[in-house]
Amino acid sequence: MNSVLNPEAPEFYPHLTTFTQGGYVKVHKSIKSSNTLPGTLSYGLFKTFTDFNILTCKLSENVVVQSNQIIATELPAVKLKHNDLESNTEKIIDVNDSILDRININIDTASGVNKTSDLFVRGVQARGTHWNQNSAVIAKIQVGSATFIGAKNITRPQINFKDTIDNSESLWVPKISDKPNNIKPLALNILYNEEGEAVGYEHPYKVELDLYHPPSQFIDPDVEQLAYPAPLEETMFTYVDTEAKLDALVEHLNTVNELAIDLEHHSYRTYQGITCLIQVTTTEGGDFIIDALAIREHIHKLNLAFTDPKKIKVFHGAEHDVIWLQRDFGVYLVGMFDTHQAATVLGLPGLSLKYLLMKYCQVDADKKYQLADWRMRPLPDELITYARMDTHYLLYIWRQMKADLLKNGQPNLLLSVFENSRQICGTTYNKEVVTETSHIPLYVRSKKSFNSQQMAALKMLYKWRDGQARLLDESTTYLLPNHMLLALAETLPREMQGVNAVCHPMPPFVKQNLITIHRMLLSCRELPNEPQLYQMPTSIRSIMNTPLQPLSSYGVHDFAHYTDYSDEQPINLDSAAELLDTEYNNTAPEIEAFSPGNLISYGTIVSDLNADAQLFIPPYDRYRKYRSIAQLEEMKEYKEKEAKVAAISKGNELIKAEVLAKLQQAQTQIENEDKNNTKPIVKIEPEVNEDTQKKTQQRKRKISAEKVEQKETVDLTTNDNVKQELPSNNTKKVDNNVKPFAYKNVDYKKFYNQNVVNKDHKQKQPKMKFKKYKN
Structure with a gap:
């Protein structure tokens, strides 16, 4: 290396030369040794x-x-x-x-090949701010009153996590390894359902939560009112992004009894979601923001304060926060007060944190950054201020709501809030599992009307999108938004241009898998539509779906509290049959044919469909029975066609199996026909009864010896004819020296009865012959 790497630091070159030459020598020596x-x-x-x-x-x-x-x-x-x-x-x-x-x-x-143009650099610097000089472009999107703020080319924080992200549907195992403030030592017990399947793990702090009762200082009225919090500019702020700072925070939390907590979460570019920030506020220490991405593996130390029953943890809407703390860090809560639950018990007209801030603190919080991308590092000043506002006034709000709950002089309302908060702390995290009906809630919310082809496409795309999201660790809405998923299932485009028209602007994932999506939609088009059997009139359908009630209390205008049925709703045959039952009819029919004695039972179908039945069959009952049989047949045919078409997405396994089965069936049929053709053709004489047999014996006595010989010759000729009728491919050899068999003396009854009957009509059992062996 003769070039100068850095002219401004010439002393760097000799050290670099020594390092590289020494490295080459060691690498060469290692290769030479390994070859031996x-x-x-x-x-x-x-x-x-x-x-x-x-x-x-x-x-x-x-x-x-x-x-x-x-x-x-x-x-x-x-x-x-x-x-x-x-x-x-x-x-x-x-x-x-x-x-x-x-x-x-x-x-x-x-x-200088990839040198950035000066024009582009000036444009980026004009858009940039002092907190993010390395980002290319800062994106701010206004959605109503909310503002989405983010930056392009953010490095995915999951890459640097030391714990692996498991997006499979396997059972989630709690991450907790140490259990401070325990009454019962740590034990992870698996929970099973009635079928014996594992459904999750028991809450590690279940015993502690069951025995929890808030301390008296949190139930009794306050002796001194809490001072109004100072503004953000005058409050101490600490950004915790190292293990040392986290340890200092844990030590500080051990000295306080009240702390306000909130979390900031991101779920758009990850499947399960990740916790990005944890905000903590205390009266003595001020506001803390914990960078959960930087010190993710050390957050579990917060269990020392979060599970202490002597400390109260104030949250607002903690249903998701409790789950996120368990999933990402193995952190649990014992002793919590949820201001959202308190607002519900008090019956306030607003339940949001923004409303509580205005009511108790006269602070108009700006919630326009609630859609911000909290993965950005370093955080802009706007987001830091927004995060601090979530917990800065929360301790003061809890004291004010406590006083409102104790106005009646009894702590029942306050204890009910603590009980609701305790139940929230007892929830456990479990992975999302996709079932055969997971797409139904999305379909119901869309308020669309799909046929069987469209529903099959929606189900297939939904499951395929979920599997790809797990594999890529991306959210399902990022890969394929829900409105595009519904539009693809509804339109079922025949050409790829149709997919492009529906998915506009097209997400990158859809563009990469355009052919796969188009093939799935085409396979769903091949499915037959579900048969619509014998559309009923509206009048009959309304009668069939009417709830049961005694006819004696019938009123024309008494159906307002019942459900309004229409043609689109499924038919309830059971209700229709029970309506015709006589036990609900207290009046005798005017027509005698409809009397209970003449009404047929509704249990059997064969007798109802008998055209020669003498009893009167009501026309509608006959129609209902015919319809049920026809529906079973058509549905069976529909299921077979559906299975064939479903084989398209499964490698044509079902079609191949069906073809092979038909070939095997045809081959078996050919072999059976060949065997039937090889059987000798024998003429069987009709059965002879006893009277004709006696007459035949009497005639034998009058026949001369010459006629007997003539008869025997005729039998020989008939036997030869039988031999000629045998097929040429018969492999059995016939011996010509075999004596002819006298068919006229045969008792043909033994071909029909297994046991021979004697004159006394007693069955003769065959004698068993046993060989005697000498020892």
Whole structure:
């Protein structure tokens, strides 16, 4: 290397030369030494020696440790594992590609190939602010009264997490490893449903929550009223982004009894969501903002204060906050007061934090940044101010609401708020599981009317989108928004241009998977529509869906409190049948044919459909029975067609299986026909009864010997004819020397009865012959 890397620091060049030359020497020596190691068959022979195994294991462990140290500077999320050759090879290849790409980019930048134009730099600097000089463009989008603020090219924080993100549908295991303030030691107990399936883990602080009762100082009226909080500009503020600062905060929380807490969450660019900030406010220490992305693995230390029953934790709307603390950090709450629950118990006209701030503090909070991207680092001043406002006045609000709840002189209302808050603390986090009906809530909210093809497309796209979101760790709405999902299922475009028209502007994920989405929609188009069987008139349908009531109390105008039924609603055949039941009819019918004695039962269908039935069958009852049978047949045919079309998205497995089954059936049928053709054709004489048999025996006595011989010759000729009728492909050989069989003396009854009947009409049992063996 003869070039000068940095003219402003010439003393850097000798050190760089020594470092690179020494590195080349060591790398060359390592390669040369590794080439001397035994390989192939020799390696297997050396592995039989214990000392060789111990040495190679130590060497491999050292290589993995040193490689991880080198890789950590390039890709911190990649870790090599011991005795995992294939996986380690792929990871090393990825790391090498990343290093080479970075070197190429740096070389191009140094040579001026990728030099940014001055015009673009001036435009970016004009848009930038003092808090984010490295960002390309700051995006601010106004949505009603809210403002979405974000920056492009934000590095995904999940990459730097030391704990792996598990988006599978497997059971979620709590992250808690230490249980401070415990009554019962830590034990993770699995919960099972009635079918014996594991559904989750028991709350680690269940016993502590069951035994929790708020201390008397939080139930009794305040002796001294809490002072009104100072403005944000005059309040101490601490930004916690290191482990040392977090430890100092934990020590401070041990000295206070009241703390206000809030969380800021992000769910648009991740599947399960991530907690980005934790705001804490105390009367003595001021406002704290914890950077949950920077010190994610140390947040569990907050359990020391958050699970202390002697301290009160004030939240507003803690249903989601409790879940997020468990999921991301393994942090739990014991002893909480939810101001949202207090507002509900007090019956206030507004339940939001903005309303409570105006009512108790006369502060008009600005909530326009509630859609901000909290992953941005460093945080802008606007977002820091917004986050501090969520907890700055919360302790003062809790004291004021406590006084309102105690106005009647009894702590029942206050205790009810503590009880509702305790139940919120007892909720546990579980992963979202997609079932066969997970798309139904989205369909109901859309208020659309889909046929069977459109519903199949909605279900298929919904499940496919969820699987891709889990794999990519992206939210489902980011990959394919719900309104585009519904539009694709509703229109079912035949061409790809139709998909482009529906998804405008097209998300990047849809553009990458355009062909896949189009094929799924086409496969749903091939599905037959669900059969609409015998559309009923509105009058009959309304009678069938009318709730049951005694006819004696019938009133024409008494149906206002019942549901209004229409043609689009499903038919309730059970209600219609029960309406015709006689136990609800207290008046005798005017027509005799409709009397209970002549009405047929509704249990059987065969007798109802009998055209020769003498009893009177009501026309509607006959129609209902016919309709049920026809519906079963058509639905069976529909299910078969649906299974065939569903095979399109499953690799045509069902179609292949059906074709093979039909080929096998045809081959079996051909073989059976061949076997039937090979059977000899034998003429069977009709059955002879006893009278005709006696007459035949009497005639035999009068026949001369010559006629007997003539009869035998005729039998021979008939036997030869039978031989000629045998097919040519018969493989059995017939012996011509076999004597002819006298068919005229055969009793053909034995072909129909297995047991031979004698004259006394007694069955003769065959005698069993046993061989005697001598020992």
